[in-house]
Amino acid sequence: MRADESIGRRKLLKAGGASLATVGLMAAGCGGGSGSGSGGTVTLRHAWWGGEPRAVAIKKCIALFEKKYPKIKIQPEFTDYAAFWEKFQTQAAGGNPPDVFQNAVGFLRKYDKRGVLMDLNSQIKAGNLSLDGFRNGVEANGQVDGKQLGIPVGANTMSLVIDNKIFEKAGIKPEFGWTWDEYFDALQHIKDTQKIAGDTGYFGIMYLYDLYLRQNGKAFFTDTGLGFTEDDLIPWWEDGYKRVKSGVVCDPKKVAQVAPKSALSAGLAASEFTWDNFSVRYAGEGHPNIGLAPIPTVDGKDTGQYLGSLMLSISNKTKYPKEAAQFIDFMVHDPEVGKIMGYDRGILPTDEQYEAYTPSDDQNKAIAAFEEACQKEGVLGKITPHPSGADVAEAAFLRIAGDMSQGKTKVNAAVKQFFNEAKAAFAA
The missing domain is CATH 3.40.190.10 (Periplasmic binding protein-like II)
Incomplete structure (x- = not known):
C-alpha cells in the first residue's frame, strides 16, 4: 500500500x-x-x-x-x-x-x-x-x-514518520530499543521547546496498537476474534485522551480540518505512525524533510513488528x-x-x-534502508492472523477512537462500544 x-x-x-x-x-x-x-x-x-x-x-x-x-x-x-x-x-x-x-x-x-x-x-x-x-x-x-x-x-512494516528538522532542533534522535516512556518524554519535550504537538494521534491506529499488544504477549486479533480485553484497551485510550488534552497529541478536530492532507505535512505535529512505504505521501504533500524512526518498545528490544503486504488473489x-x-x-x-x-x-x-x-529518490532509499535496519535488528516477527470481519473491526476502532478523543464518548463507553461492534462483525 x-x-x-x-x-x-x-x-x-x-x-x-x-x-x-x-x-x-x-x-x-x-x-x-x-x-x-x-x-x-x-x-x-x-x-x-x-x-x-x-x-x-x-x-x-x-x-x-x-x-x-x-x-x-x-x-x-x-x-x-x-x-x-x-x-x-x-x-x-x-x-x-x-x-x-x-x-x-x-x-x-x-x-x-x-x-x-x-x-x-x-x-x-x-x-x-x-x-x-x-x-x-x-x-x-x-x-x-x-x-x-x-x-x-x-x-x-509500521514505522514512526518524523519531521527531521523538528526532532533535530529538539535534540532527539530515536534509536532501536527506545521505550514508550522515552517516546512520550520526547513528545513532551518537542511541545515544550518547539511549540508544536508531538504526534498526530497514535491511539486510533489499529496496527500500532497491535504492535503494543504483541510487545506485551498478546495481539489485536486471534483466528476468530479479538486477542485482548476491555481492561487492556481502557488505559491505551485513556492515555491517548489525556495527551490530546495536554496538547502533546494534536487536536483531532484540527486533524480533520486539514484532511485529506496529513496533519504532519500540514505542520500540526512532529510525528505520525504509519506503514513505512506510506512515507512517500509526505513528500507528495510538500513536506521537505521526512525521516523514518523505530517503533518504541516496552522492554527495550521487542517492537512487535512484522511485514505486512498487499497481495493478488484469484476468484473461485x-x-x-x-x-x-x-x-x-x-x-x-x-x-x-x-x-x-x-x-x-x-x-x-x-x-x-x-x-x-534500485531506488533513485531519497524517500524510497530511506524505506529500503529502514526495512533493512529492521531485519538487521531482528525485530520482525510473523504477522498476526486476521479473522473474518477484521476490516469492520478496524473501521470501528478508528472511528470510535476519534469520537473518544474529541470527547463525544467517554473512554469506558467507547471501549464497550468497540467490543460490541467487533463481536457483531465477527459473527456476521
Whole structure:
C-alpha cells in the first residue's frame, strides 16, 4: 500500500466499515467475468485499488505480460480503496468477481468464508505459480488454515514518520530499543521547546496498537476474534485522551480540518505512525524533510513488528485458473515488473524483483534502508492472523477512537462500544 490509497482507506474507515458488512455475500452464481476471444485467446479481468501512478505502472506490466503470453489478454479495472471494496462486494454477491484482484490480510478469511477465493496450492502444485524466492517468508502472509489465498506483491512494516528538522532542533534522535516512556518524554519535550504537538494521534491506529499488544504477549486479533480485553484497551485510550488534552497529541478536530492532507505535512505535529512505504505521501504533500524512526518498545528490544503486504488473489469463479496463476507468477517474479512497480506497493517481494530495482529518490532509499535496519535488528516477527470481519473491526476502532478523543464518548463507553461492534462483525 502507499499514500494514494491510504487516504481513501481512511475515508472508508471513518465512514464506518460496519455498513459495508451488511451487504450479503453469496457464493452462488456462475461466470467469473472472463470471456473467450478469437484465435483461442482468453481474457482475464484484473482489479486493484490505488492512484493514477499505480494504474500507469500496472498497465505497463500488463503490456509486458501480454507480449510474453499473446493468447492471454488482461482487462484492467481500478479505482480508489473505498470504491474498490464497495464494488467488489457487489460483484462477489452476484457471483462475478474479477479473475485476479488486489487483496489484503484483513479480507482473506472474510472472502474465503464466502467461497470467493481460490486456494492457490493447486496452481502451485501444477507448476503455474511459484513460491520460490520470496523474501523474509512474506509468502506466509497469504496463508490461512493451510490454504494459499493470496500472493504478496510487496512488503512493508509500521514505522514512526518524523519531521527531521523538528526532532533535530529538539535534540532527539530515536534509536532501536527506545521505550514508550522515552517516546512520550520526547513528545513532551518537542511541545515544550518547539511549540508544536508531538504526534498526530497514535491511539486510533489499529496496527500500532497491535504492535503494543504483541510487545506485551498478546495481539489485536486471534483466528476468530479479538486477542485482548476491555481492561487492556481502557488505559491505551485513556492515555491517548489525556495527551490530546495536554496538547502533546494534536487536536483531532484540527486533524480533520486539514484532511485529506496529513496533519504532519500540514505542520500540526512532529510525528505520525504509519506503514513505512506510506512515507512517500509526505513528500507528495510538500513536506521537505521526512525521516523514518523505530517503533518504541516496552522492554527495550521487542517492537512487535512484522511485514505486512498487499497481495493478488484469484476468484473461485474464474474460468481460467491456469492463466490467472501465470499472470500472478509474472507479476511477482519478473524483474522488469520490479523495475516498473518499484516500491509502489511496498518493498518488492521476491529476490528477482528486489535485486532488479534500485531506488533513485531519497524517500524510497530511506524505506529500503529502514526495512533493512529492521531485519538487521531482528525485530520482525510473523504477522498476526486476521479473522473474518477484521476490516469492520478496524473501521470501528478508528472511528470510535476519534469520537473518544474529541470527547463525544467517554473512554469506558467507547471501549464497550468497540467490543460490541467487533463481536457483531465477527459473527456476521
